[in-house]
Amino acid sequence: MSVRVQEQDFDLAAELAGFGDGAGAIVTFTGIVRNNPAGDLREMLIEHYPAMTKPALEQIETDALNRWQLTDSRIIHRFGALKPGAQIMMVATASTHRQNAFEAAEFLMDYLKSRAPFWKKEITTSGEVWVQGKDADVAALKRW
């Protein structure tokens, strides 16, 4: 069980070495900086609230652990200036059976979207714009 908030990149394969503690199923999700529809994204600037970020992520992880039988979990979220194609974050969940691992990973992602104190700003060749939170992301929490 671990949560990391960091500027540097991560290596998914290295993260999964030894992960799971005898699990029968490991699910991972990796979020990638995608270009915008105009194709002119230079950077995605990710700002966060250092004093709150790790506790908020740990709370989300604890909620998942209370709900599903997981043998392991990991959340990594980056901040700083990221180029299109760069990894932004990952979650990994491990369980005896796949259903728990899939559901817990989706739960973590849904809560990360609108309950973890990160903000994204797109820096394009024509200007800068803050990414707006989506109502759909908030609505997604209702299914849990």
Added chain:
Amino acid sequence: MIDVVYFAWVRERIGVPREQVETNAKTVAELVSELSAREDRYELAFSDLSAIRVAVNQTLVEFDAPLEGATEVAFFPPMTGG
């Protein structure tokens, strides 16, 4: 004294990331009213509270939350993690 911190476009509109505020406000909403009455930049930043989220001592709360025991209040737009 309360530390007030701002993030993303709220920080940009107010112009500072952090400041100390001397206040007798009992709730977050009263603090917002006090700040908005001070200067236009606060009034502008807080003009649509439906677009702002608030945390007291690093925990998300509603605007009617009490400030008793608060050492840090943070204002920011809806979060966009993931």
